[in-house]
Amino acid sequence: MRPVIIAANWKMHTTPADAGELATTLAARTAIEGVERVICPPFVCLAAVRDALAATPAGAGVGVGAQNVHHELSGAYTGEIGAPMLVGLATWVIVGHSERRRDAGETDELIGRKLGRALEAGLRPILCVGEQLAEREAGRAEAVVASQLRGSLAGFGGEPGALAEAGLVIAYEPVWAIGTGRTARGVDAAAMAEAIRSATGELGQGFAALADDLPVLYGGSVTAASAGEFLAEPAIDGALVGGASLKVEEMAGIVARAGLTAAGRRAAGVA
Numbered sequence: 001m002r003p004v005i006i007a008a009n010w011k012m013h014t015t016p017a018d019a020g021e022l023a024t025t026l027a028a029r030t031a032i033e034g035v036e037r038v039i040c041p042p043f044v045c046l047a048a049v050r051d052a053l054a055a056t057p058a059g060a061g062v063g064v065g066a067q068n069v070h071h072e073l074s075g076a077y078t079g080e081i082g083a084p085m086l087v088g089l090a091t092w093v094i095v096g097h098s099e100r101r102r103d104a105g106e107t108d109e110l111i112g113r114k115l116g117r118a119l120e121a122g123l124r125p126i127l128c129v130g131e132q133l134a135e136r137e138a139g140r141a142e143a144v145v146a147s148q149l150r151g152s153l154a155g156f157g158g159e160p161g162a163l164a165e166a167g168l169v170i171a172y173e174p175v176w177a178i179g180t181g182r183t184a185r186g187v188d189a190a191a192m193a194e195a196i197r198s199a200t201g202e203l204g205q206g207f208a209a210l211a212d213d214l215p216v217l218y219g220g221s222v223t224a225a226s227a228g229e230f231l232a233e234p235a236i237d238g239a240l241v242g243g244a245s246l247k248v249e250e251m252a253g254i255v256a257r258a259g260l261t262a263a264g265r266r267a268a269g270v271a
Ligand code: PGA
Pocket: 009, 173, 177, 178, 179, 180, 219, 220, 221, 222, 240, 241, 242, 243, 244
C-alpha cells in the first residue's frame, strides 16, 4: 500500500522571480495519475512556488517542501529557519541531506531533533541517509545506514507512531552518487531499501508498524534515463531528484516512469 513519490530538491537554485514559473511548468508537465509530487525550493522561493501552484489547476496536486529546518522551534539562531515559520509555506521538509551533514556538520542526533520539530509543526519529513563510497567498498553500507537511522529515529524524542502518522519518508542517497552522474545499481538500491525497513523495524517497540509501510526513495543522479532502473524495483517507492529536477523534460520523463510503477502497483492491488 505504499505511495509512489517523486520529490524535487532544487538545492541552491532559482530565485523568487523565476521559481514560480518553473514550478507551474513542472506541475503541468508531470500530472500523472498515482504519483505524489513534491517540489523543495530554497526557503526564499517557498512563497513564490506556493502561490504559483495555487494559481493554476495543474498545481493542485503538487506538494511544497523546505530543504531544511532548525532543531529548535525558535530562539537566538541568526539566519536559521524554525519549523513554525514554515507552516503555511510548506507541508514537507527534507532533513539530514548529505550536503548538510557535510557542510553544516549535521549529526544524526541533531537530525533527530529536526525530525521532532518538523512533526510538531505538522510537516511531513523526508529523512536522507546514505553511505560514502569507501564505506560501500568496505562492505559497510548497510551498517552505516542502519546507524544513521538509529541515531536519528531512535533519538528523535517522540513516539514512533508520530513518525508514521506524519508520513515519514526515507530517501536513500549514496553520497558518491549525488551530483556525480554516477548512480547506484537498481538491485543494490533495492537491497538497501529493504535493509532500511528491517533496520527501522528493529529500532524498538512501535517501530515495526512504521517499518512495514515506510516509503523509501532513491536519490543520486536520477535522470529520465536512469529512473527506470530504480522505479522497476518493488522495494523502491520513488526518487529524490536534484540536478534533473530543474529540467522540465527530465522531470516529465521521471514522473512518467513513476506513473508506470504506480499503475503496476494498482493493477497488482498493492497501491
Ligand atoms: P542529484 O541530487 O540528483 O543532483 O544527484 C540528489 C539529491 O541530492 O537529493
